[in-house]
Amino acid sequence: MKINIQNNHFQLACSGVSFWEEQKALLVADVHLGKISHFRKYGSAVPQSAIQTNFDRLDEAVAKFQPQKIIFLGDLFHSALNAEWNLFENWLQKQQAEIILIAGNHDIISPLHYEELGVNIHQELQIENFRLTHHPEEKEGSFNICGHIHPGYRLVGLAKQHLKLKCFFRSKNQLILPAFGEFTGTFLMKPETEDQVFVCAQSEVIRVN
Known part of the structure; x- marks a missing residue:
C-alpha cells in the first residue's frame, strides 16, 4: 500500500514498517528487542526460535x-541488556544504512552503548515538515510520525466472527505505525470519520474504513 502525505510517498508493508521514498528511510516502531528473552527468564513459555524472528523480518524489510x-521510532530494546543485545550487535554489523534511534520509554540502555555501535540517538527528529517522535505528539505546522500505541483494529464478519489485526492509523496530522516486534500486543483504535485505518493482513496492507 502506498499513501501520499504532504506530497511525500510512503509505502506501508504488512510487517509494520513504512518506507519513506523521498528520504530513502525505513521507519520501524516498537521492535522491543530483548522482550522475548526477558519473558523467558521469568518463566513464560515463549519459544526460543521467536527471538530470531524479529531479525529475520528486519532483514526482509531491508532487502526489499x-x-x-x-529510523527506529522508539522502544527498540525492551529492557536492560540481555542476550539479544549480542544479536543486535551482529545485525548492525551487516547494515549499510545509517541507523537512527528516537528514544522511547523502554529505551533504558545507556546511550553510550548505542553510540559505540554507531547508532545516532534523538529525542525527536524534524525532517522538513515531518516530526518523528516515539509518543504521539501533534504540533502545529508539522506532521507527526510515531509509534508507542501499538495500534490495532478489529474486523467483524457477518456471522459475528472477528479478527484483530495490527494497523497503521492515520489522522489529519499524524501517522501511527504498528508495533513491529513479536509478542507486543495491540491497542484497539476507535477511528473518527476522517481517520484512515490500514490493517496489516498476512500478505498485504488493506484500507478498511
Whole structure:
C-alpha cells in the first residue's frame, strides 16, 4: 500500500514498517528487542526460535526497500541488556544504512552503548515538515510520525466472527505505525470519520474504513 502525505510517498508493508521514498528511510516502531528473552527468564513459555524472528523480518524489510537510513521510532530494546543485545550487535554489523534511534520509554540502555555501535540517538527528529517522535505528539505546522500505541483494529464478519489485526492509523496530522516486534500486543483504535485505518493482513496492507 502506498499513501501520499504532504506530497511525500510512503509505502506501508504488512510487517509494520513504512518506507519513506523521498528520504530513502525505513521507519520501524516498537521492535522491543530483548522482550522475548526477558519473558523467558521469568518463566513464560515463549519459544526460543521467536527471538530470531524479529531479525529475520528486519532483514526482509531491508532487502526489499534498500534504505539509506533506518529510523527506529522508539522502544527498540525492551529492557536492560540481555542476550539479544549480542544479536543486535551482529545485525548492525551487516547494515549499510545509517541507523537512527528516537528514544522511547523502554529505551533504558545507556546511550553510550548505542553510540559505540554507531547508532545516532534523538529525542525527536524534524525532517522538513515531518516530526518523528516515539509518543504521539501533534504540533502545529508539522506532521507527526510515531509509534508507542501499538495500534490495532478489529474486523467483524457477518456471522459475528472477528479478527484483530495490527494497523497503521492515520489522522489529519499524524501517522501511527504498528508495533513491529513479536509478542507486543495491540491497542484497539476507535477511528473518527476522517481517520484512515490500514490493517496489516498476512500478505498485504488493506484500507478498511
